[in-house]
Amino acid sequence: MKTYQNFINNRWEPSSGDAFLEVNNPSTGASISRVPESTAEDLAKALDAAHAAQPAWARRPAIERANLLRQVSAKLRQNVAFLARTIVEEQGKTLGLAEVEVNFTADYIDYMAEWARRIEGEIIPSDRPGENIFLFREPIGVIGGILPWNFPFFLVARKMAPALVCGNAVVLKPSEETPNNAFEFCRLLAETDLPPGLVNLVSGTGGGVGRLLAESDRIGLISFTGSVATGSRIMAAAAKNITKVNLELGGKAPAIVLSDADLDLAVNAVKSSRLINSGQVCNCAERVYVHEKVAAEFTEKLARAMSAARCGNPLVDTLVDYGPMINKQGFDKVDSLVRSAVTQGAQIVTGGDRADVTEGGHYYQPTVLAGCRHDMEIIRKEIFGPVAPVVSVSSLDEAIALANDSEYGLTSSIYTRDLSAAMRACREIRFGETYINRENFEAMQGFHAGWRKSGIGGADGKHGLHEFLQTHVVYIQA
Ligand code: NAD
Numbered sequence: 001m002k003t004y005q006n007f008i009n010n011r012w013e014p015s016s017g018d019a020f021l022e023v024n025n026p027s028t029g030a031s032i033s034r035v036p037e038s039t040a041e042d043l044a045k046a047l048d049a050a051h052a053a054q055p056a057w058a059r060r061p062a063i064e065r066a067n068l069l070r071q072v073s074a075k076l077r078q079n080v081a082f083l084a085r086t087i088v089e090e091q092g093k094t095l096g097l098a099e100v101e102v103n104f105t106a107d108y109i110d111y112m113a114e115w116a117r118r119i120e121g122e123i124i125p126s127d128r129p130g131e132n133i134f135l136f137r138e139p140i141g142v143i144g145g146i147l148p149w150n151f152p153f154f155l156v157a158r159k160m161a162p163a164l165v166c167g168n169a170v171v172l173k174p175s176e177e178t179p180n181n182a183f184e185f186c187r188l189l190a191e192t193d194l195p196p197g198l199v200n201l202v203s204g205t206g207g208g209v210g211r212l213l214a215e216s217d218r219i220g221l222i223s224f225t226g227s228v229a230t231g232s233r234i235m236a237a238a239a240k241n242i243t244k245v246n247l248e249l250g251g252k253a254p255a256i257v258l259s260d261a262d263l264d265l266a267v268n269a270v271k272s273s274r275l276i277n278s279g280q281v282c283n284c285a286e287r288v289y290v291h292e293k294v295a296a297e298f299t300e301k302l303a304r305a306m307s308a309a310r311c312g313n314p315l316v317d318t319l320v321d322y323g324p325m326i327n328k329q330g331f332d333k334v335d336s337l338v339r340s341a342v343t344q345g346a347q348i349v350t351g352g353d354r355a356d357v358t359e360g361g362h363y364y365q366p367t368v369l370a371g372c373r374h375d376m377e378i379i380r381k382e383i384f385g386p387v388a389p390v391v392s393v394s395s396l397d398e399a400i401a402l403a404n405d406s407e408y409g410l411t412s413s414i415y416t417r418d419l420s421a422a423m424r425a426c427r428e429i430r431f432g433e434t435y436i437n438r439e440n441f442e443a444m445q446g447f448h449a450g451w452r453k454s455g456i457g458g459a460d461g462k463h464g465l466h467e468f469l470q471t472h473v474v475y476i477q478a
Contacts, residue, residue, distance in 0.1 A: 002033040004179065006042055006203065007186035009049040010196035016041040021176050021203065026092040026324045027313040029360040033090075035179045038204040040212055043171070046200035047218045050142040050169035053197030058139045058167035065165055066116035071192040073106040073113075079188060085315070086181045087153050092323035092361065093277050094314045098153075104444075105157045111444045112161035115465050119166060128477070136472040139167030140220035140244070143468065144213045146206070146234065147182065148226040149175035149326055150280045156185050158459050159223050160199055166468040169198045171219070173210050175226075177326055179203045206230060217241040221468070224248065227382075228407075228453045235456075246457040246467045248282070249450060250382045251410030253440060254403035255285035256425065258396060259293040261415035262437070263301060269413070269439040270388055271305040275366060278311070278322045279386040280330070283411040283433070283440045283448070287372070287379050288390045289399040295392040299370045302388060303349040306366035311386070313359045322386060324361035331362035334385030338367060341378040341389060347371045351387070374402050382408070396421055404430045409451025411440055432458065 003020070005012035015036035023033045036042065057065065076083065084098035093101075124133040145159035152175060163170045174182035186201050202209055214222050214237035224234045225248040238245050255273070257266045273284040290298045309321040325331040331354075338352055351367030364385050372379055372389040379389055393399045403412060412431040416422050422436050432449045433442060442448045442460065449458025457467050 001031055002180070004033060004035045004183045004203070006036055006038060006046065007183060007190075007199075007201040008046045008197075009200070010190045010194070013042070013045060015039060021205070023090055023177070023180060025089050025361075026326050027315060027359055027361045033180050035183070035203040038202040038209040040209075042202050043209050043212050043216070046171045046202050047142060047216065049197035049200050050171050051218065053195055054139070054142055054167070054169035057164075057169060057195060057198055062116035062119060062165065062167070065167065066113035068192065068194050069109050069113040069161060069164060072189060072194065073109040075188040075192055076102055076106040076109070076185075083153065083181065083184060086184050087178075088314050088323075090178045090180050091149060091152060092314065092326060094320060094323060095318050097277060101151055101154050105154045108154065108157050108444050109161045112165050112465065115162075115462075116165055119465070119469070124473075126475075130478055132476045132478065134474045134476070136474065137466070137469045138472050140468060140470050141168060142219050143168050143170045144216065144219040144222045145170055145172040146210050146213065146222070146224045146226065147172060147174050149177035150277060150282070152178035153181045153185060155225055156182050158225070162465045162468045163223075164198060166465065168468055169200075171200045171202065171213060173202055173204065173213055176203070176205055211237055214238055214243075215240050217243075219243060220470070221246060223467070231455070246459075247455040248448065248459055249410075249453060249455045250408060251282045251450065251454055252286045252380070252382055252406050252408040253284060253411040253413065253431075254399075254406070255288045256396070256399040256403060256412075256414040257288060257290040257294065257298055258414070258416040258418065258421055259291040260417045261294070262417065263294060263298055265437060266415035267298065267301045267305055269415070270302060271309070273440050274306065274386050274388045275309050275322045278325055278364070280326060280384045283442060285388070285413060285440055286383055288388055289393045289402055290390055291399075292392045292394050295390065299349055299368065299390050302390070303368040306368050306386075306388065307350040309366045309386075311355050311363050311366070312357050313361065316359070324357075324359075324363045325385060328362055330384060331364060334364050334383055334387060337378045337381060337383055338369065338387060341369055341372060341376050344376050345371060345373070346376065346378070346389065374405070380406070396425065400425060400428050404428075407453045410454035411435065411442075413438075413440055
């Protein structure tokens, strides 16, 4: 079994403690590696390294920082097959999706590198004769990043790349479910000319080293992606030092299907949304509001499409559509939401149970539920599994009102050929992102930012980049 050490100063750094966390393959339940349960001392070393490296990094011309990031993306592209396999082994997504994740990550790093020559300040007109007001955009310094398990490799870059191009250093903590791919990412970083100390990775539990990182007075920003419950704890920990937070949290995306929609397009998009990564994606359609005129036809088509999907161990059968749930808790949550919906009157059209896969992991059948109501838990809570609950509605107004009545506000989608209905939905739907007649997937040049409990701030594009900068206004009377 592989044993990793923390990555500090471009070296493997043994932990000061002797506790390790075991990492399992969710497809089989087998142990695959051990990673340090890092101590406060380990975290202090990582923060020391980041503080030592950051000032010189910030002084380098931005284009040099960008060129070093491009070395990183090139390294990733040379190692796609190995990295994808590492992701699948501990996360359980399909090999094809893992390859997309690695390639997308490399593209994302290049995209952030492109910003180097465009991190601009502003000249602000003054009220006084002879005065100049300059607004500079400057790095924050050292940034803490805490990562989830669902796109664990991409999330390393979503924190690291904008932070570095802006002149910051980072200390990252991967999810305890999926640390291996982040350590392998770091192994490749050490093969580039990236100076030591800019990217440091310490593994451990959320309540342990994760909490210590969030409450540290040695970071200027904590950038977190994960659940709402943890986001709230991180915000409380950050409050001790008034540390800036950037929170990318859960979602409960509504998909609205109107009676004039291209039903095949809508079915295909909702199906893909529920099966990609076994339905464990923050931005994917978690509840479907279908106009009553087409509800029966839509549900029947969706059930047919979903039931044709196959799940299994993606490393054994590379043709499966999706893999296992990340762990038993994930499986139990999905199963209990489905069971409680059925008790409350929903009908199982297909699925609704453990899938027949004899591999040792926790696999859930592709599931469609009809007759769901807005007050059911399955419509209100994040499912994070291959389950599509369908609610029948009588109008666009009703669909928008139900969609908006959620504590989450990350993404949303609408399927219609009626331009004025689509535009009205855009104006009235209260979410950070809306997809019209297309699948749920954000672009790197967009801005992925949730409303309500789905987050504070956001990621990607110019606005995501600016999260990693602070402003400095200088008044010069000359
Ligand atoms: P999680 O909140 O359980 O864990 C995320 C990370 O937080 C892990 O590294 C964990 O160790 C750490 N953590 C836990 N408790 C902590 C604490 N008290 N202090 C500091 N760190 C702590 O989330 P998860 O199960 O890994 O990920 C799934 C969730 O992430 C879903 O809700 C999903 O919607 C969300 N997500 C959101 C986005 C987005 O862009 N909005 C992207 C991916 C995932």
